Amino acid sequence: MKPLPMSEKFRRYRRMEEAATGAVARLKLTWSRRRLVAVFSATVIALGLILIIVIAGGIRRQDDDRRTIVSDASPSTVRLASRAHNETLGFGGIAYLSMPYRTDRQDAMELLGSVYGLNLTYIPGVDGAAIVDKAKPLHHYWLRAPELGCWRAHVDAWRYLLESDFETLLVLEDDVDFDVHIHDIFDVLSRQMQHNRIRITPPTPYEKKAAPYGLDWDVLYVGQCSDANNDNRIDLVHLYNDPHAPSREDTWFHFIGQMESLGIRGSDFGKMRAITPSWNPVCTMGYAITRKGAERLILDISYRGITAPVDIDIIRKLQQGIIRGYTITPPLFSAWRVDGAKDSDNQGLENNQTEVGAGNRNGYSTSLKTSARKQLVTMLDLHNWDDVARVFPERPNPTMTPDQEAEDKEEQRKADIEKTVINRAWASRRLEMAQTMEQWGG
Known part of the structure; x- marks a missing residue:
């Protein structure tokens, strides 16, 4: 092979050098881009994680801020809550x-009161059709007769408070159920209400001495059928521990969603309740009212007229800020249902209802840990003759004394022995006679 000229060799080496240099440069550029992409990606992921942690931490801090769990065990707080x-x-x-x-419902309420140590005052309901036109409030034409009667009965309850020397009155409808630990539940509520984080003014000396739930409210909802939060003031919520709160499974689905929006989630169910400013509490199944609240309600839902069923009109006053209220969620009182005509005095039968219904034996309620109505059946259960038999074992002859029974038993034992001896002797005698007859050929 003919050797290349020197200049040709140089050019070839030069091209090889340039090719190698270019490859190295391209490799460095590719590696730098990959590293840049990797670093950039890692940075974005890290920032994302930090942002998520910050947001989650903010939410958690917000929830923690709401968890104003009062554990005040000072003598004054405990004494008032008691x-x-x-x-x-x-x-x-x-x-x-x-x-x-509805004497059936009155029987049930008086039974509940007696079993669980509650003094209940009966206020008669009103037939709306019997109210004379002159006594009906302005704009009453918005209401059906049963709704008008419901309004009148609640106003009568508010008047009952004003005519008494009470500062507060708890108003219940006649189909309520509650937890068997109702006294303990309200004890816990009192401790929280004495120190609740959302009241506007500090408690007065009188409240600290004589008002277990304060007096800074007009209505205190403890038995609403449903509710909705004031989305503009979701920050105003006071969460607290209650060992008698219902589990998630026992809580009505409507309240589950509301509680989760308030910060009660997961394992909190069965342990916690919430106090919130009242905004949309539907129905008047169970609520407390102060004297000032009764005055305001009679003014705005009687004296000035009415524009809707009483519970809806109260909601309007709450949302307008004309009255002030607190709502406890999940509620402390629930409706007792038997799935029949007995469930309502204001509505007709639904498609799946019967005239008779299931009866109290098969009745049910929701959002309670331990139903008072179900438990009272067990509490009053009695098996008298089984108890008598355990204390006084049955004797063959109850007219005898224990000594006479022992003597009679001994004589019977001797008679049994004598009878056994006679039977054995007779059996032996029959055997002997059989053998003799056999010998004689008989």
């Missing part, structure tokens, strides 16, 4: 509304 163990749960009185003809 009033929840009296026969009116620490309120001035407890009244329940019932149509005069």
Whole structure:
């Protein structure tokens, strides 16, 4: 092979050098881009994680800020809260509304009161059709007769408070159920209400001395059918521990969503409740009212007229800021249902209802840990003759004394022995006679 000229060799080496240099440069550029992409990606991921942690931490801090769990065990707080163990749960009185003809429900309420140590005052319901036109409030034409009667009965309850010397009154409808630990539940509530984080003014000396739930509210909802939060003031919520709160499974689905929006989630169910400013509490199944609240409600839902069923009109006053209220979630009172005509005095039968219904034996309620109505059946259960048999074992002859029974038993034992001896002798004698007859050929 003919050797290349020197200049040709140089050019070839030069091209090889340039190719190698270019390859190295391209490799460095590719590696730098990959590293840049990797670093950039890692940075973005890290910042994302930090942002998530910050947001989650903010939410958690927000929830933690709401968890104003009062554990005040000072003598004054404990002493005031202990009033929840009296026969009116620490309120001035407890009244329940019932149509005069619903003696079945009145029986049930008086039974519940007696078993669980509550003094209940019966306030008769009103037939709206019987109210004379002159006594009806302005704009009453918005209401059906049953709704008008419901309004009148609640106004009568508010008047009952004003005519008494009470500061507060707990008003119940005649189909409520509650937890068997109702006194303990209100004891816990009192401790929280004495120090709740959302009241506007500090408690007065009188409240600290004589008002277990304060007096800075007009209505205190403890038995709403449903509710909705004030989305503009979701920050105003006070969460607290209650060992008698219902589990998630026992809580009505509507309240589950509301509680989760308030910061009660997961394992909190069965342990916690919330106190919130009242915004949209539907129905008047269970609520407390102060004297000032009764005055305001009579003014705005009687004196000035009415524009909707009483519970809806109260909601309007709450949202307008005309009255002030607190709502406890999940509620402390629930409706007792038997799935029949007995479930309502204001509505007709639904498609899946019967005239008779299931009856109290198969009745049910929701959002309670331990139903008082179900438990009272067990509490009053009695098996008298089984108890008598355990204390006084059955004897063959109850007219005899124990000594006479022992003597009679001994004589019977001797008679049994004598009978056994005679039977054995007779059996032996028959055997002998059989053998003799056999010998004689008989």
